[in-house]
Each structure stands twice: as structure tokens, then as C-alpha cells.
Amino acid sequence: MTKEQVFQKMIEYFRGDPKRIQHFTKVHAYAALIGKSEGLPARQQFILEVAALMHDIGIKPAEEKYGNCNGKLQEQEGPRPAKEMLIALGADNDVIERVIYLIAHHHTYDHVDGKDYQILIESDFLVNGYEDALSAHAVKSVYDKLFRTECGRKICCDMFAI
Template identity: 40%
Template sequence: MLDQLPEILQLDAEQKHFLQQVRQVMETYFGTDIRRITHAQDVTGHVIDLLQYIDADPVIAICAGLLHDIGIPEAERKYGRCDGKSQEIEGPPVARMLLADVGADESLIDVVCELVANHHTPNGVDSPEFRILWDADALVNLTGVVEGKEPYAIESILDKAMVTEPGYRLACKIYLPAGK
């Protein structure tokens, strides 16, 4: 996922190294929870895809993709659940700690934490990075939602779920049978 970032993103070696560090601290934090790690990696892969079509800060968007669900373990520990609201409450302090541990700039930390704090809130943040994160997370989470549904129903779900045109096109490519 981060090993082959598209040239169009114009990331320098230092930024790529930083993003690798963020990926590593996310994986370390989730530990043996392969499901959460895989989800974060899948969402981040879609973030990278969408960044090729949407003008946004790639470092912010990729960090948010990697860390958007980082509050789940703490939410489960505190509340016995990991619904969207509890993730939004517990995620920012953990994201802040992890980003600080890898030497992130305070302004980057603030923006990523705002995204993590709103990633289940429609229209939570008015930024291209938020819209990318929203669609990338939806692209992964829609698998269970559209399963077994007719194409017309899938198209309706995608139309309501996606907030960017590139996200919608990618969702159609993934979830609608060829020729629809």
C-alpha cells in the first residue's frame, strides 16, 4: 500500500518515511487485531486511489486513513462497544499520542485528530481530506451492506453513501456488475 505511492502525489522521501512510521505505530497499537489493521490498510489504499483524482493534502489524508479507527480498542475497553460516536471520542487522544511519538508537527496532529473525531459524522469537516476519508471508509464498509442486493438497489445505496464523484465511480466499479 505505502510501498508504491503514485508519483502524482509528489511525496518526498521524508514524507514517505513519515507515513511508513505512522503505518507502523498503527499496526503496533492494534497488535494482533489483524481485522482492524487490514481495515485501516484497505481504507488507506482507497485514500491513495482517490488522491489521484481529488486535490487534497496526501500526508493528512493518508494519516487519517491509517488512524481513523484507532479509538476502537479504547472504546471497547471503556464502554464495551465500538460504535461510531465512541470511536470519535476515543480516537483523537490515541491518534495524537501516536503522531507525537513519530514526531509529527502539531498542526498536522490537530488536523488528523479533527478528521478522526468526525469520521462517522456526515459533513463532519468541510475539507477534501474528510471527503476522501469518508468515501474510502465507505468503499470498505459497503461490502456487507450491498451483498445480495439487486443492481438498482446497490446503485441507490452508492448514490447516498458516496460524497465525491471519484468515490462514486470507484464504488460502481467495485460493487456493480459489469455493464451497469
Template identity: 50%
Template sequence: MENAPVEQVKGRMIGYFGKDLRRINHALKVHSLAVHIGSMEGLPDAELILLETAALLHDIGIKEAELRYQSAAAHYQEELGPGVALELLADMELSAGFRERLAFLIGHHHSYARIDGLDFQILVEADFLVNIFEDGMEPPAVRSIREKYFRTRTGAALCDAMFGNG
């Protein structure tokens, strides 16, 4: 097992966001759904730990983006998130491969054409499930997202169960 205790990462994410409960809760919801999808899809343990870490930290660049650019735009999150995440985890014993993949996932989690593995696919699906609810998306938008971006059986079933499939 990669030495990235998920609960330690969770605590660091919460400490970083502080009183920004909306962002903390978003990360916790994405994490929970990512764990469920990853487990149901048979993601190996090492990849599941990486996915959990990425799910907890996927939006970690928002705070810095708002400070630097006065914007939480996706491209700023992707630009700044990897550096913030790696700094938060700097004292943890993580392999270079783990750090590299984590930075890639955080740095591209809104770049859907870059999906290159099951871990990335699951992260995107979990984030969409949470965003659909949080943003109050209308059924036509949900259907479009479902058709375009959901590839796992578990993620698609969750989308249908949570938001309907009609």
C-alpha cells in the same frame, strides 16, 4: 512535506492493534483507497500525507472504546480516537495544524454532516467502499450510500465499478 512518515504511522497502527488482523486490514484497505482517490482528485502532497495518516488511524479508538465501554460504537470511536492517535504520534515532529486536523478527521469520521473539505470527503468515501464489502451490504443500501455520500468523481467511479451502479 509534513514530517509524518506514513510508513512509520502504518507500523505504529499495526503495533497498536497487534493480533487484531481484521482492524489492521480494514485500515490498510481504507488507506489504499484513500491514497488512490486523493491522488486521482489532485489532492496536494501535504494534504495527501494528512489523509494517509487519518486513513491509517481513523478507527484507532475502537480498542479503547471496547475496553472502556464494551462497545465499538461510532460515537465512542470518535470520542476516544483522537487522543489515542495523538498519543501514538506524540514523538513525531508534526505541526499544530496537522495534529488539529488529524484529530478532527478521526473524531468526526462518522459525522457526515461535518464534512468540511476534500480530505474529509475522501476519507469517508474510502471507508464506505471498504465497509460496503466487509459488511456485505445489499444493492439498495449501496445505492443509497452512493447517492448520499459520494461526491468525488473517483470515489463514485470506484463504487460503481466495485458494486455496480444499478
């Protein structure tokens, strides 16, 4: 399985929803940059990038089941379709398990258990902060509470001029 295969499958998955496709594309770009800047080992970088591409896969089943796709519902509903897609693509078990874990926790900001997890939540916030037009005060608050990587902190400061 390659990242490019995952990318193409996620575009197909969100067919007709350019907003969602643009979102995961941007999260992936930041995750790739931050992970490489932070020196992640190759396997962890691969897992991070796959998780970044797939992190919001739970939106569709959450909307179908509940008419809502809040963060907790995304975490709840994302693992099943992610696992199915990863198995179909021939992913290794360790990749499947970690990607599913990251998807199931990407809106949970306590007990962050790895750099891949930290980078995923920072990358998602960089995109969400812009897309949701958060106030400077809100961005600064999240920056202080959430950002831990040197690269993620710099990007956030530069992007939002904090």
C-alpha cells in the same frame, strides 16, 4: 514523521487483530488513490493518508471502556491515542490537529469541511460496504447520499456494480 512510520505504529497498535489491520490498510489504499486522482495538494494528501491509517484508533479504548465500538464511540475515543502517537512520532501541529479532527468526525456525514474529510468517509465506506456485506439497495442509498468525488463514485460503481 512519515506515513510509513504511522503505518508501522498502527500495525503495532492493533497487534493480534488482523481484521482491524486489514481494514485500515484498505481504507488507506482507497484514500491514497482517490486523493491523488482528485489532485489534492501534497500536504492535504499526507494528512488524508495519515488519517486513513489512524481513523479507527478509537476502537480499542471504546471497547475497553464501553464494551462497544460503534462509530460515535470511535469518534469520541480516538483523538487521545491518536494525538499521543502523533506527538511521539514528531508530527507537526497542523498535521496533528487536522488528523484528530478527521478521526473525531469520520462517522459524521454532515458538515463535511474539506476534500480530505470527504475522501476519508468515501474510502471508509468502500471498505465497510464490502466487509459488512451491504445489500445492493443499501450501497446505492449510501452512494447517492454520501459520494461526491469523481474517483470515489467510479470506484463505488465499479466495485458494487451500481
